[in-house]
Amino acid sequence: MDNLNVGRHISGQFNEDLERVINHVMSMGGLVEKQLKDAINAMIEGDEKLAKKVLKGDYQVNDYEVNIDDECTRIIAKRQPAAGDLRLIMAIIKTITDLERIGDEAEKIAKVAQESFSKEQRDLLVSLENLGQSVLVMLQATLDAFTRMDFDAALKVHQTDDKIDREYEGLMRQLMTYMMEDPRSIPQIMSVIWSARALERIGDRCQNICEYIMYFVKGKVVRHTSPEDMENL
């Protein structure tokens, strides 16, 4: 990942501090991406060892959040940034909150991966593979848009959440049908539903991060605006 584009956005004076904190956000993003990838694989393969690794790794994500938060507060106090610099720091503070919560969702998926499922129920978990893959691609594209602080890329990623929502809803209908057909498997299917829900929530959190990128670039809050108004920016 390179952050040249971010460098172009910020004024000279803060470069060193800001570059450092941006690098930390990227490392955090890379770790969260790895956690999610491992959690999805653990779930699909039924790999308990990998699930355990994800559960153990979550404290590192939390440490990143606490440290970057602290770094941002110190930069504000020391450098008294204004305009674009301040907006960038605000965007970072909000982004890391969502990244940390994506880590929490990965943890939830890893917990489900540790539960015991019959062979048939295990097949249901595999049905999450497509949704998991779409969400992983969305997270990667979000982190990429963040690295380049690219408005257009962020807008494009933001719009893909519709696709995720549709995939999620289709899966939900399928899972509900299974429950109706075989009521004894309801507790296991509920676990699959919680995993699907966790994936869908990660899509929402990627959307949030895209909104912070757009806020930084355009200096305008795009949360709660219509897709058309976003495009017109």
Next chain:
Amino acid sequence: MDNLNVGRHISGQFNEDLERVINHVMSMGGLVEKQLKDAINAMIEGDEKLAKKVLKGDYQVNDYEVNIDDECTRIIAKRQPAAGDLRLIMAIIKTITDLERIGDEAEKIAKVAQESFSKEQRDLLVSLENLGQSVLVMLQATLDAFTRMDFDAALKVHQTDDKIDREYEGLMRQLMTYMMEDPRSIPQIMSVIWSARALERIGDRCQNICEYIMYFVKGKVVRHTSPEDMENL
């Protein structure tokens, strides 16, 4: 609500700006509390008109978030606050994000209130009354701790989330049993489950706000620390 205690925490220079923004957070909190109360009542009474009112009111919550965010950024740029003042602004920026999301959860509950349920299924919604009441009390206590920036009160509220989680889990088991007994009602029961989940998430968000209060008062991030370490602060 009074904010005398917050006044004691902040230095003279920023008083006017900060008092204004704190008053806005309180108004936002009051509105979110009203939205949640109305959503719960709409669900329990099956009051579609009230549900509609909640759905219509959400844009006001969103407006508060955008405006307070903007106010905070302007205060940082203009006043260049340090130490406690800066921590207070950081706590406010994070608090309003969670308040806005609590508003979103209330919206989800109101949407469920608009769905059609049979008389029997309606009784299931009534089973959410206790959980709804506990969550409402938790939100009120959270807003009260915020108003007074009271560490001990925030710690106490933080700990009540365990009770909410237990109530939620008990309810979940009950709802799963209903699904197994009457598979045809699964789609409706899933709606009840989403409402229960929304309530449980509001408890988590109240916990987040309590953590920001503790961060402001003690200058130390308490997120991700054990309950014992929190008490030792």
